Amino acid sequence: MPSIRDVARLAGxxxxxVSRVVSGSANVEKSTRDRVLQVVEExxxxxxxxxxxxxxxxxxxxxxxxxKIVHDTFATIIHHAEKEANRMGYGLIIGxxxxxxxxxxxxxxxxxxxxxxxxxxxxVSDASHLPDRVRERxxxxxxxxxxxxxxxxxxxxxxxxxxxxxxxxxxxxGGHRRIATVTGPQIVKLVRDRDRGFLETxxxxxxxxxxxxxxxxNFEYEGGVLAGKQLLELESLPTAIWAQxxxxxxxxxxxxxxxxxxxxxxxSLVGMDNVPVSKMVTPALxxxxxxxxxxxxxxxxxxxxxxxxxxxQPPETLVQIPSSxxxxxxFRNLT
Amino acid sequence: MPSIRDVARLAGxxxxxVSRVVSGSANVEKSTRDRVLQVVEExxxxxxxxxxxxxxxxxxxxxxxxxKIVHDTFATIIHHAEKEANRMGYGLIIGxxxxxxxxxxxxxxxxxxxxxxxxxxxxVSDASHLPDRVRERxxxxxxxxxxxxxxxxxxxxxxxxxxxxxxxxxxxxGGHRRIATVTGPQIVKLVRDRDRGFLETxxxxxxxxxxxxxxxxNFEYEGGVLAGKQLLELESLPTAIWAQxxxxxxxxxxxxxxxxxxxxxxxSLVGMDNVPVSKMVTPALxxxxxxxxxxxxxxxxxxxxxxxxxxxQPPETLVQIPSSxxxxxxFRNLT
DNA sequence: TTCCGGTATGAAAACGTTGTCAAGTTCGTT
DNA sequence: AACGAACTTGACAACGTTTTCATACCGGAA
Numbered sequence: 120m121p122s123i124r125d126v127a128r129l130a131g132x133x134x135x136x137v138s139r140v141v142s143g144s145a146n147v148e149k150s151t152r153d154r155v156l157q158v159v160e161e162x163x164x165x166x167x168x169x170x171x172x173x174x175x176x177x178x179x180x181x182x183x184x185x186x187k188i189v190h191d192t193f194a195t196i197i198h199h200a201e202k203e204a205n206r207m208g209y210g211l212i213i214g215x216x217x218x219x220x221x222x223x224x225x226x227x228x229x230x231x232x233x234x235x236x237x238x239x240x241x242x243v244s245d246a247s248h249l250p251d252r253v254r255e256r257x258x259x260x261x262x263x264x265x266x267x268x269x270x271x272x273x274x275x276x277x278x279x280x281x282x283x284x285x286x287x288x289x290x291x292x293g294g295h296r297r298i299a300t301v302t303g304p305q306i307v308k309l310v311r312d313r314d315r316g317f318l319e320t321x322x323x324x325x326x327x328x329x330x331x332x333x334x335x336x337n338f339e340y341e342g343g344v345l346a347g348k349q350l351l352e353l354e355s356l357p358t359a360i361w362a363q364x365x366x367x368x369x370x371x372x373x374x375x376x377x378x379x380x381x382x383x384x385x386x387s388l389v390g391m392d393n394v395p396v397s398k399m400v401t402p403a404l405x406x407x408x409x410x411x412x413x414x415x416x417x418x419x420x421x422x423x424x425x426x427x428x429x430x431x432q433p434p435e436t437l438v439q440i441p442s443s444x445x446x447x448x449x450f451r452n453l454t
Numbered sequence: 455m456p457s458i459r460d461v462a463r464l465a466g467x468x469x470x471x472v473s474r475v476v477s478g479s480a481n482v483e484k485s486t487r488d489r490v491l492q493v494v495e496e497x498x499x500x501x502x503x504x505x506x507x508x509x510x511x512x513x514x515x516x517x518x519x520x521x522k523i524v525h526d527t528f529a530t531i532i533h534h535a536e537k538e539a540n541r542m543g544y545g546l547i548i549g550x551x552x553x554x555x556x557x558x559x560x561x562x563x564x565x566x567x568x569x570x571x572x573x574x575x576x577x578v579s580d581a582s583h584l585p586d587r588v589r590e591r592x593x594x595x596x597x598x599x600x601x602x603x604x605x606x607x608x609x610x611x612x613x614x615x616x617x618x619x620x621x622x623x624x625x626x627x628g629g630h631r632r633i634a635t636v637t638g639p640q641i642v643k644l645v646r647d648r649d650r651g652f653l654e655t656x657x658x659x660x661x662x663x664x665x666x667x668x669x670x671x672n673f674e675y676e677g678g679v680l681a682g683k684q685l686l687e688l689e690s691l692p693t694a695i696w697a698q699x700x701x702x703x704x705x706x707x708x709x710x711x712x713x714x715x716x717x718x719x720x721x722s723l724v725g726m727d728n729v730p731v732s733k734m735v736t737p738a739l740x741x742x743x744x745x746x747x748x749x750x751x752x753x754x755x756x757x758x759x760x761x762x763x764x765x766x767q768p769p770e771t772l773v774q775i776p777s778s779x780x781x782x783x784x785f786r787n788l789t
Numbered sequence: 790t791t792c793c794g795g796t797a798t799g800a801a802a803a804c805g806t807t808g809t810c811a812a813g814t815t816c817g818t819t
Numbered sequence: 820a821a822c823g824a825a826c827t828t829g830a831c832a833a834c835g836t837t838t839t840c841a842t843a844c845c846g847g848a849a
Contacts, residue, residue, distance in 0.1 A: 165567040170805035505835035
């Protein structure tokens with residue numbers, strides 16, 4: 120691995136000059152520039168990013184903390200984050216926090232020890248004070264997917280209230296009156312936002328969700344299976360259900376099919392996330408699409424700005440991205 | 455962020471001593487060690503890994519190159535790789551090569567510029583000479599999932615021939631005679647291995663797969679959909695199909711269900727990979743399970759050994775991990 | 790007492806960069 | 820002809836570590 124010293128020697132110039140050429144910065148005469156560039160080409164020289172980071176505090180590296188990896192949502196986030204990072208010349212170092220505060224802490228420590236340029240958090244434990252600690256170090260940090268209420272830390276999330284509202288309106292217009300919903304854990308703010316948007320809009324449309332039709336679960340397939348069984352034990356099924364994740368919806372679908380309940384003939388089903396599976400199951404799931412690509416784009420934009428100008432503050436600290444409904448087979452109008 | 459200098463000052467010792475204490479290496483008196491350790495504790499000092507890497511060529515970082523990210527298989531690999539990396543104190547930097555040689559090259563360049571300790575490749579383009587280039591730099595490199603034929607670069611893959619054989623035997627014992635298979639792209643070695651294991655074993659059992667029952671596809675859902683449509687146009691359907699990936703199997707299932715073909719009553723279906731979806735669809739998929747966890751464990755083991763002792767060579771350059779069949783609902787015996 | 794081997798410590802060089810500063814050059818202006 | 824301004828270049832000090840190498844100390848053997 121050639122170093123800047125080798126290039127300098129071979130090109131017959133000083134180290135400083137090589138540095139200037141490769142960082143493309145200052146004034147250097149065309150002839151010398153060409154000579155250096157040629158040597159760089161020949162030797163395949165690449166600046167050692169560790170040295171660069173050590174000296175100039177920018178290693179072109181950003182950390183991404185996720186609560187889970189084998190999960191369509193987060194795989195999608197990784198994918199778009201990697202894409203954006205690549206586009207902007209950053210490397211991406213990923214950690215799985217597993218929703219465990221201890222691992223969160225350890226991973227952040229590691230990122231700090233590596234002197235990453237910035238950190239993107241997807242879902243911190245709500246209680247965590249980690250983002251503050253990071254902030255103190257002066258590192259740009261952005262929270263995506265699960266916003267936090269904080270004056271100075273930018274969050275990017277879906278307009279969850281709006282999503283709930285949208286689904287509620289679709290249900291109302293479809294003539295549904297016996298409506299159920301399976302939510303994620305109510306401790307999570309985004310769950311409550313979705314729930315409020317959904318329930319308030321139904322209320323406005325003259326429909327109340329019965330308590331036994333309002334079931335709390337987790338976002339996983341298994342959660343959906345459990346919730347489905349619970350619903351099947353009731354006197355009568357609702358005509359439409361909104362599940363706060365596609366995994367939940369798939370779980371519901373699975374137990375309904377096992378029980379001979381037809382979707383959407385007996386009960387309509389709408390999921391959320393629009394993950395790949397939603398189009399693979401039969402019937403294909405109607406689902407609320409969140410633009411994770413947009414999340415990542417915005418996150419990197421903010422990071423990039425803050426890196427250029429440390430005093431930069433995004434215009435609003437909480438960005439809410441609108442979502443949309445992807446219509447497939449699992450929902451039908453009653454009328 | 456306190457530096458080793460700060461710790462030294464606060465503890466009233468030299469930089470060297472602090473270094474010795476934190477790297478836990480040489481002889482240092484208990485009293486001084488304790489004093490240093492306490493200061494480390496109080497200040498929250500963490501060694502700057504960039505500096506360490508610069509000086510001692512070990513940044514505790516390994517690179518993972520994947521052809522795709524939004525894909526259950528690779529998400530699973532990321533998950534286990536992250537877990538192993540974490541366990542052994544490494545950071546993990548991930549890149550999506552998208553099966554594009556140019557991006558592969560660029561990513562590897564980036565890893566080299568970051569002076570990672572080792573590289574794990576999941577699927578190189580078969581043509582690529584990248585691994586050799588990496589090898590020249592003296593970096594440990596391991597290829598997983600899609601082995602390459604190479605004297606000195608260790609590969610870890612499933613015993614694909616064995617997998618094909620296993621499925622074939624299950625089909626034979628189940629009394630199936632009209633058998634089809636949907637494979638991945640035949641350019642890929644692992645596809646040919648699976649295919650050979652499958653076909654040769656059937657042959658041995660007196661069954662020949664008709665040419666129109668032997669369809670080549672890609673590993674994705676869409677490939678399965680296409681293949682399914684193709685099969686439906688034939689005079690008669692096979693009684694059992696092996697799909698070389700679960701995504702293919704799900705695609706087949708989808709079009710079969712749309713066409714009113716019942717699984718497993720009319721046709722049995724077996725997938726491969728045992729990804730999470732396989733248990734979520736109805737009927738749940740019987741699938742060949744590959745132990746990606748084992749892949750990652752072995753990969754890190756080899757890397758670790760090579761890092762400790764650069765002359766270390768794994769006993770065999772191509773490791774084949776046995777697979778197993780997970781029985782679910784999509785397969786039934788004819789007899 | 791003298792000397793020697795081991796142990797505990799510190800000073801200083803190196804790793805590969807960037808950025809500051811100063812020193813030449815060149816060229817246009819007065 | 821003289822004087823700056825602007826441009827081009829190189830020396831050198833960091834950045835935070837690890838790793839020699841040297842030094843000081845201590846106790847035991849001769």
